[in-house]
Amino acid sequence: MKRVFSGVQPTGNLHIGNYLGALKQFVTLQDDAECIYCVVDMHSITVPQDPKLLKDHIKDIAALYMAVGIDPKKAIIFVQSDVPGHAELNWILTCNAYTGELSRMTQFKQKAQGRESAPAGLFCYPVLMAADILLYDTDIVPVGNDQKQHIELTRDLAIRINNKYGETFVVPEGRFVKSGARVMALDDPTSKMSKSAPNEMSRISLLDEPSKIKKAIMRATTDSEGVIRYDIENKPGVSNLLSIYSAFSGKTVEELEAQYQGQGYGNLKKDLVEVTVNALAPIQERFKEIRYSDELVNVLKDGAERANAIAEPVMKRVKERFGLGL
Numbered sequence: 001m002k003r004v005f006s007g008v009q010p011t012g013n014l015h016i017g018n019y020l021g022a023l024k025q026f027v028t029l030q031d032d033a034e035c036i037y038c039v040v041d042m043h044s045i046t047v048p049q050d051p052k053l054l055k056d057h058i059k060d061i062a063a064l065y066m067a068v069g070i071d072p073k074k075a076i077i078f079v080q081s082d083v084p085g086h087a088e089l090n091w092i093l094t095c096n097a098y099t100g101e102l103s104r105m106t107q108f109k110q111k112a113q114g115r116e117s118a119p120a121g122l123f124c125y126p127v128l129m130a131a132d133i134l135l136y137d138t139d140i141v142p143v144g145n146d147q148k149q150h151i152e153l154t155r156d157l158a159i160r161i162n163n164k165y166g167e168t169f170v171v172p173e174g175r176f177v178k179s180g181a182r183v184m185a186l187d188d189p190t191s192k193m194s195k196s197a198p199n200e201m202s203r204i205s206l207l208d209e210p211s212k213i214k215k216a217i218m219r220a221t222t223d224s225e226g227v228i229r230y231d232i233e234n235k236p237g238v239s240n241l242l243s244i245y246s247a248f249s250g251k252t253v254e255e256l257e258a259q260y261q262g263q264g265y266g267n268l269k270k271d272l273v274e275v276t277v278n279a280l281a282p283i284q285e286r287f288k289e290i291r292y293s294d295e296l297v298n299v300l301k302d303g304a305e306r307a308n309a310i311a312e313p314v315m316k317r318v319k320e321r322f323g324l325g326l
Ligand code: AMP
Pocket: 008, 009, 017, 018, 019, 020, 021, 022, 142, 143, 144, 145, 146, 147, 181, 182, 183, 184, 192, 193, 194, 195
């Protein structure tokens, strides 16, 4: 059985882009692989966090994992900082990563913008991510396209160390979702839907109220042609609405084009509101049941123990190869 590892940062609520682009895949994979899903809290402190809010966000993401259908009986759900191996392996990998390759990471360049005061943790972010993955002898890492460069670095580090110290790590592969799963911002369909965009109406969060969902969709940017057709180049707004509709309803884009032939954008949007609200309702209901329950705490404790049981022998092997300790 293949082993799968992925992580999501506990920074705010997840949106439908995270869900359609990543979490939905996490759920499908749990039936065919040994899956480990992590709330990567140590990654989130590469930028300043309010400690109290962070604690809440960790539980939010863990509860959302379960609410979307990740089953803790099948998959391991845990919090990164509960397993010490992540920080330990991070250091060993840091000593084997080149400052040159880290300074070429586009995410680092975007976030640091050349500032002298950029935290060193931001620079080392991809190394910690590599540690997350290599700590579990991971075969497959399901992530969005934006993480491609980080997966390449992880593979490079694993191969480099294997060559230098003998077989130490499993070399993982990224599993990237198809471009159709890239959900764009509602107010600007040329940029990705994102947690951090200042305009709340640019995204639909998994926990949004129906009234907010309605407002965001009815205001979504379209075009003046008035024809409902998928054409990402010339009609990015309408195409994005069709993709979201298709993903939530299970109808193909072609079926939707036929269904809405001769109709205006208003009808499409009105129906999309209903489809989205109905798709999110069971997730929101389950979230409410779990979020403040003992069940959540127990799942995370149990998850950390199971994760640690896999990580410890890997750490032992790594330390042995490097000649660390007694
Ligand atoms: P992030 O919110 O950047 O921590 O991303 C969590 C996961 O969701 C990653 O696998 C991302 O690639 C994926 N993701 C983030 N935004 C989108 C989007 N707009 N469309 C599709 N997938 C996304």
